[in-house]
Amino acid sequence: MTEAQHIEIDRNSLPKGEEVRAALTQAAAERILILDGAMGTMIQQLKLDEAAYRGERFKDWHKDVRGNNDLLNLTQPDAIRAIHLQYYLAGADMVETNTFSSTDIVMADYGMQALAYELNVEGARLAREAAQQAFDIDGRRRFVAGALGPLNKTASMSTDVNSPGHRAITFDEIVKGYAEQINGLIDGGADLLLFETITDTLNTKAGIFAAQRIFEERGDELPVMISGTITDLSGRTLSGQTPTAFWYSVRHAKPFTIGLNCALGANAMRAHINELSDVADTLICAYPNAGLPNEFGGYDETPEFMARQLEGFARDGFLNIVGGCCGSTPDHIRAIKEAVSKYKPRKIPEVPTFLRLSGLEPFTLTGDIPFVNIGERTNVTGSARFRKLITAGDYTAALEVARDQVQNGAQVIDINVDEGLLDSQKVMVEFLNLLAAEPDIARVPLMIDSSKFEVIEAGLKCVQGKALVNSISMKEGVEKFLETARLVRSYGAAVVVMAFDEQGQADTYERKVEICSKAYKLLTEEVGFPPEDIVFDPNIFAVATGIEEHVGYGIAFIEATRTIRQTLPHAHISGGVSNLSFSFRGNEPVREAMHSVFLYHAIQAGMDMGIVNA
Ligand code: THG
Numbered sequence: 001m002t003e004a005q006h007i008e009i010d011r012n013s014l015p016k017g018e019e020v021r022a023a024l025t026q027a028a029a030e031r032i033l034i035l036d037g038a039m040g041t042m043i044q045q046l047k048l049d050e051a052a053y054r055g056e057r058f059k060d061w062h063k064d065v066r067g068n069n070d071l072l073n074l075t076q077p078d079a080i081r082a083i084h085l086q087y088y089l090a091g092a093d094m095v096e097t098n099t100f101s102s103t104d105i106v107m108a109d110y111g112m113q114a115l116a117y118e119l120n121v122e123g124a125r126l127a128r129e130a131a132q133q134a135f136d137i138d139g140r141r142r143f144v145a146g147a148l149g150p151l152n153k154t155a156s157m158s159t160d161v162n163s164p165g166h167r168a169i170t171f172d173e174i175v176k177g178y179a180e181q182i183n184g185l186i187d188g189g190a191d192l193l194l195f196e197t198i199t200d201t202l203n204t205k206a207g208i209f210a211a212q213r214i215f216e217e218r219g220d221e222l223p224v225m226i227s228g229t230i231t232d233l234s235g236r237t238l239s240g241q242t243p244t245a246f247w248y249s250v251r252h253a254k255p256f257t258i259g260l261n262c263a264l265g266a267n268a269m270r271a272h273i274n275e276l277s278d279v280a281d282t283l284i285c286a287y288p289n290a291g292l293p294n295e296f297g298g299y300d301e302t303p304e305f306m307a308r309q310l311e312g313f314a315r316d317g318f319l320n321i322v323g324g325c326c327g328s329t330p331d332h333i334r335a336i337k338e339a340v341s342k343y344k345p346r347k348i349p350e351v352p353t354f355l356r357l358s359g360l361e362p363f364t365l366t367g368d369i370p371f372v373n374i375g376e377r378t379n380v381t382g383s384a385r386f387r388k389l390i391t392a393g394d395y396t397a398a399l400e401v402a403r404d405q406v407q408n409g410a411q412v413i414d415i416n417v418d419e420g421l422l423d424s425q426k427v428m429v430e431f432l433n434l435l436a437a438e439p440d441i442a443r444v445p446l447m448i449d450s451s452k453f454e455v456i457e458a459g460l461k462c463v464q465g466k467a468l469v470n471s472i473s474m475k476e477g478v479e480k481f482l483e484t485a486r487l488v489r490s491y492g493a494a495v496v497v498m499a500f501d502e503q504g505q506a507d508t509y510e511r512k513v514e515i516c517s518k519a520y521k522l523l524t525e526e527v528g529f530p531p532e533d534i535v536f537d538p539n540i541f542a543v544a545t546g547i548e549e550h551v552g553y554g555i556a557f558i559e560a561t562r563t564i565r566q567t568l569p570h571a572h573i574s575g576g577v578s579n580l581s582f583s584f585r586g587n588e589p590v591r592e593a594m595h596s597v598f599l600y601h602a603i604q605a606g607m608d609m610g611i612v613n614a
Pocket of ligand 1: 072376377379381382383384385449470471496498537539540574576577578579583586
């Protein structure tokens with residue numbers, strides 16, 4: 001039989017997330033935990049031929065399957081279980097399931113997309129069985145980490161050199177693929193999930209999105225480990241992020257560990273683990289390769305050598321969980337365990353509560369930064385030039401507008417393509433995908449701006465960094481507000497909240513403060529939104545319009561800013577500064593003078609961000 005098989009699941013017997021988390025947290029407080037070594041290296045040593053990969057069930061399969069290591073969960077289960085057992089007995093507290101490529105997305109290479117769920121169930125079951133065998137031998141509890149690999153397609157990079165905006169896969173397709181994989185892993189008895197060898201952070205953000213949805217559906221949240229890959233000596237991920245930028249992008253998953261694996265040996269990985277160890281307020285997990293590949297594609301670091309390097313990590317306090325990737329074997333794991341066992345595990349540092357955003361590089365709004373310049377020019381409603389370029393489809397020149405702003409000191413850029421004559425959702429996606437291919441622009445975090453939440457959501461599905469959403473509000477009621485805020489959080493973004501409710505935009509001091517206070521309470525208490533990720537916009541309106549009621553608008557904003565900063569801890573204040581001088585359009589010197597005076601007072605009152613002409 002070659003079709004996907006029906007699988008019986010006894011859900012009551014599956015691990016419970018809360019119990020696993022408590023047990024792991026306690027163990028990790030006592031010692032450095034040990035992860036297993038490479039599965040691929042061990043499989044290679046078995047020298048299995050095409051017939052062995054196929055087994056009886058796939059003997060007539062229409063494609064070659066040698067090299068499809070995950071298929072061995074079905075065709076050579078005893079061999080896979082035996083490898084897991086070897087690692088457990090070598091000292092691993094935790095092994096990774098043999099499911100690195102078990103999504104419909106990757107399995108399509110073999111025409112085996114229909115097997116994805118089954119591969120994961122069986123992969124997790126084999127590791128579970130090995131954990132039981134190990135327990136029967138020595139009475140020690142072992143854990144099963146459901147391994148989710150990086151995929152063979154990427155959501156944030158183009159595979160077509162002639163078309164930098166092209167994408168071979170969408171965020172939604174990745175969510176679907178990982179969701180099926182996660183359900184399989186959990187049904188097979190995985191204790192936790194491990195996103196590993198991450199080359200594209202956006203793929204993993206889709207994976208996190210899928211995991212959260214499944215945890216909610218199943219009513220049980222498993223610990224999640226996240227392990228990126230620094231591809232080479234550039235010190236960046238394949239998709240171009242620095243380690244800290246990567247951490248900021250995935251921190252919303254509240255991962256049990258963050259760390260790195262693969263690509264580099266321990267020596268070359270050291271500085272990057274050190275960086276994560278300093279910034280991450282969660283456990284650190286490192287599992288490097290046994291050195292860099294030699295000319296035959298093999299790995300040369302001996303167990304003793306690798307163990308000595310990793311001992312240095314432990315001595316310097318970088319480690320909570322350690323293991324090996326390509327080239328490592330049970331002997332390596334035994335030596336690593338022995339080497340790190342004399343050291344205390346890393347203590348999770350207290351990190352200050354700052355707004356932390358990222359593009360390819362991190363942006364941290366520390367107390368040393370008085371004001372964040374958000375570039376206003378990549379907005380079709382705010383720049384005639386940008387509107388003309390976008391409507392004409394001249395994205396190359398439109399990208400220059402973005403680049404100019406970054407060069408002129410914009411620390412974030414606001415992107416808005418809300419134009420009545422355009423399909424703004426489509427344009428947002430096209431523009432962001434092109435922008436992602438420009439490292440000198442994409443290094444800064446993005447503010448995704450639209451009055452339509454569908455456009456914002458489409459934008460969030462294109463950015464690997466931690467973005468700012470501009471904006472949400474209570475103008476369509478509290479329920480809609482909570483719903484959009486939850487979604488923003490699932491995508492890992494921070495949020496601008498406009499002082500706007502069902503009665504309209506707040507124009508007085510009292511209304512501004514009242515609406516922002518209510519929104520703050522809802523976000524922090526109902527949604528669990530981190531207060532430092534909330535940016536209030538108490539509405540900058542045009543002054544000196546000749547209309548009597550507009551006279552107090554500037555002061556109302558400034559005084560509301562002062563009160564909000566004093567009463568709503570860690571929240572920020574932003575606003576569209578150029579709105580102020582709308583009645584002087586065309587008269588740049590007057591506008592600039594007005595903005596300077598306004599900002600002078602508003603910044604003193606606590607305005608710490610602004611959409612400005614950079
Ligand atoms: N709050 C939030 N988001 C916002 C605003 C806000 N987004 C849009 C806007 N307001 C902020 N952005 C701009 C951008 C440009 C101008 C004003 C606000 C502007 N442009 C010139 C003009 O129209 O005269 C430039 C004209 C041109 O070059 O064509 O003034 O308040 N959250």
